[in-house]
Amino acid sequence: MTELDSGKRMQIAERLKEARKLAGLSQSHVAKMLGLHRPSISEMEAGNRRVSADELARLAETYDVSVAWLLGEAPETLDAQDPRLELAARELSKLKPDDLERLLKLLAAMRSDSTANGGNR
Amino acid sequence: MTELDSGKRMQIAERLKEARKLAGLSQSHVAKMLGLHRPSISEMEAGNRRVSADELARLAETYDVSVAWLLGEAPETLDAQDPRLELAARELSKLKPDDLERLLKLLAAMRSDSTANGGNR
DNA sequence: GTCTGATGTAAGATTATCTTACCACGTGTC
């Protein structure tokens, strides 16, 4: 919380404000919808107040935007560059939960095994 | 916070715990990464403590899952409703080609093992 | 048994949020 997060909080604050305006809502209106007081909304958008995870979800819904965008993240769409990954994913989805668990543990083991390795991507 | 939010918070809590375990990290480890104390992580995962928006973003990054999933929301990219698939796919992308081959065969074996299976998706 | 690491939880100190209130600004209306 030193001041590193404050940068992120500021960014979130800006997005919240922008999203609200795009939705054509006033702070009062939003406050009522979420069951909060108006000053809370004001402080959120000023970056002086933390936004909780559940509030974030409700805000995203209210403003009709994605939480990811509110958090200042990029669109991103998992890279399915390697066709084998797609194949693997398909296989994975066919596994039973228990099997998936085992596999994930195996993967974790592989990962901690080759610590110094330099992956690829 | 009457008790309506607590439902959502509980759901988030569960996802946080699951995501951490899938990432193969301990609470202590995560606490250090985020610059928090361990009890904070423990309480977050118990649903007794709110998670701020910026913490949520950092946790999602740390666990390699989407914030949307942590919030208990629907799928995003890929056919993965289960972030474990996404996680697994990411892990797979780090493997060497040979290892990937062997893994795929192992997957096939697992699948034919559990013939009586039934449910997927 | 003993040690270590992981996790849960308690209690006082600390800090953030809530609630109410007041302020300024802009827009109409009379």
Place this chain on the structure above:
DNA sequence: GACACGTGGTAAGATAATCTTACATCAGAC
């Protein structure tokens, strides 16, 4: 002009959360 109204920013004490340290339990390794 004065007036009311909606909007948004901010202050201050009461309230509620989190933080920090500590202790406790459980599982596994030696």
